[in-house]
Amino acid sequence: MTSFTESMDIRVYYEDTDHGGVVYYANYLKFMERARSEFLRSAGLELDTIEADFGVMFAVTEAHLLYHAPALFNDMLTVESSLTLIRGARIAFNQKIYRKSDRTLLTSGDISLACISREGKAARIPAPVVYPLRNHLTPKEIS
Template sequence: MSTQTHGASAGFDWPVRVYYEDTDAAGIVFYANYLRFMERGRTEWLRALGFEQDRLRAEQGIVFAVTAVDLKYLTPARFNDLLTVRSSLSHKGGASLAFEQDILRLADQAVCCRGSVKVVCLDAATMRPRRLPDRLAAAI
């Protein structure tokens, strides 16, 4: 249940339901869990483009690491809410990717959390930055 519009950078939506384990004592999504939801959105975006992260590690010798995050919490999400993680590629560098990600509540399209996330491509053996593989760079 995902959507992608006109190219990899235009946007990708991934559904997430809020489970009890995602909430805090106040019954709202614990702030750090929005990062988990965003990670799922980026992982599923790659998968939709035909790239599995375990295969990228095994076959290309690369992994991705988050290097910067900026989040704004706008309205709370609660237990059992159905959310949409909307991911858009905002910048592609030689060894890095930057994303804009919104987490929206499906019922009213309210933006619960908005974030910018930068990831770097690393050599899995040395953990040093490495250029994106040509096939991946061409797909995005």
């Protein structure tokens, strides 16, 4: 297995900021959500296809964020996502958001998700979903 980090660039729009032009704290979670979707896409997985084929979805169960510096209106950001855990019904990511121009770390976070059925009950992550993620896991934690 190799270490893998998926990067995605996002521009800060006016709608992402407060009155002072600083990104509103909850919007970092939106940026991370988009980047996790792109991470899965880079592994050949689409969330809508996973639901259609296996009847499961992913729901955030924990989000631990640290805010290091503010992002500002019109900044170009880079969101880096690393998969850190696949186990049973759990999947977890470490994500970092940088200002692209100077690589200043703005926000870092550990996000845990549960695989759930359409009825909202925990469900084991289907093997055809786990398999393509094996080469994207950092560190080596699969069970």
